[in-house]
Amino acid sequence: MADRxxxxxxxxxxxxxxxxxxxxxxxxALGGGEILLTEKASLKVVMHIxxxxxxxxxxxxxxxLLGLLLLFNPAQRLFYSITGVLLSLGTWLTSNLGGxxxxxxxxxxxxxxxxxWLPDQEPRTGRRKRRRRARALAAREAEGTTA
Amino acid sequence: xxxxxxxxxxxxxxxxxxxxxxxxxxxxxxxxxxxxRGRVRARRAAVMAVPxxxxxxxxxxxxxxGALGVQFAISGMPFTVTADELNGTGFEQFGGLDNMADDSxxxxxxxxxxxxVTSAIKKATLSKLCQSVDLGGTNLRITAGNGxxxxxxxxxxxDSTEMSGDAAFNNIEIGNDASTLTEANAxxxxxxxxxxxxxVHINHLRQTNYATTAGVFKLPGLKLSFSDKAC
Numbered sequence: 001m002a003d004r005x006x007x008x009x010x011x012x013x014x015x016x017x018x019x020x021x022x023x024x025x026x027x028x029a030l031g032g033g034e035i036l037l038t039e040k041a042s043l044k045v046v047m048h049i050x051x052x053x054x055x056x057x058x059x060x061x062x063x064x065l066l067g068l069l070l071l072f073n074p075a076q077r078l079f080y081s082i083t084g085v086l087l088s089l090g091t092w093l094t095s096n097l098g099g100x101x102x103x104x105x106x107x108x109x110x111x112x113x114x115x116x117w118l119p120d121q122e123p124r125t126g127r128r129k130r131r132r133r134a135r136a137l138a139a140r141e142a143e144g145t146t147a
Numbered sequence: 148x149x150x151x152x153x154x155x156x157x158x159x160x161x162x163x164x165x166x167x168x169x170x171x172x173x174x175x176x177x178x179x180x181x182x183x184r185g186r187v188r189a190r191r192a193a194v195m196a197v198p199x200x201x202x203x204x205x206x207x208x209x210x211x212x213g214a215l216g217v218q219f220a221i222s223g224m225p226f227t228v229t230a231d232e233l234n235g236t237g238f239e240q241f242g243g244l245d246n247m248a249d250d251s252x253x254x255x256x257x258x259x260x261x262x263x264v265t266s267a268i269k270k271a272t273l274s275k276l277c278q279s280v281d282l283g284g285t286n287l288r289i290t291a292g293n294g295x296x297x298x299x300x301x302x303x304x305x306d307s308t309e310m311s312g313d314a315a316f317n318n319i320e321i322g323n324d325a326s327t328l329t330e331a332n333a334x335x336x337x338x339x340x341x342x343x344x345x346x347v348h349i350n351h352l353r354q355t356n357y358a359t360t361a362g363v364f365k366l367p368g369l370k371l372s373f374s375d376k377a378c
Binding site: 019038082094097113 | 183185186189190192194195196199200202203207210217218221280
């Protein structure tokens, strides 16, 4: 386990990552980016088509934005992740079947990860460790009942 | 409950006050533990993941039944569209130049510009549509309209480099200025040759496209797959 006294750039990044839904935000932003990559029609064409064509860019653009917001303003993560999942699903209709499904998948997974993220959790313990602790607890309880 | 005796942690409180509302953090009054990090709780994530999956599946099914239209906007990579039959009303065609994104890897020796024929069809019905994008090694293939339901598209605008098929036009006007077209919703630049027709019927359509924009497609019998062979 990393202790807080170590202050390398990696340690700093680790600590920074620990305070926000890092993977959720990253995946959502990447999903939005991927969808934008599959479109990249010139803006002139989009302007010509009007609102309907613009939606194809608006949705993935917002997805990328929400992903970044999740990283830099994690306090509002519930709103961001719920909006993010709705936008991700919406891109199926507006933007090349959600960037041929890949971007949609990234966006939905990212939003779910961000939604399920909670700050300030117990450190992860291995299964073996957990089992051992449970056994110890059971043993102690058994002792208590016999005594 | 949880205690790992090997670490004497000083920073037990999160450093960033903005990281989440404290009410949601379970206030476990455990003994000094290791580093406390934010984590994804699986059950919480599932609360959103399950409905999202259901909605995504629903969208896919509705699209495959042809009940929902989907929009395409692709450009910069060449892709092939084939169809057994195309019937359209409101047809326009004119020449133009497509610009690729700067430093596009697809540019090659073309200087990032492709000479294209822009075709716009206001309402089109296609049977046995197949669309494939070459991803280098493998092709992303979308097929639809193989069964009874036909693919319908509205305001379909494609920029093609190659187009072939057996075509029949009704009330065709050839040699208009591209900026004066009226049949579909696209207009070309001034001084460019163009043609338009009331209706169009093309058998064995085959197009190599650089861009499709704002075509709202209804794709009954949609199938999305990766395949070795293109359309």
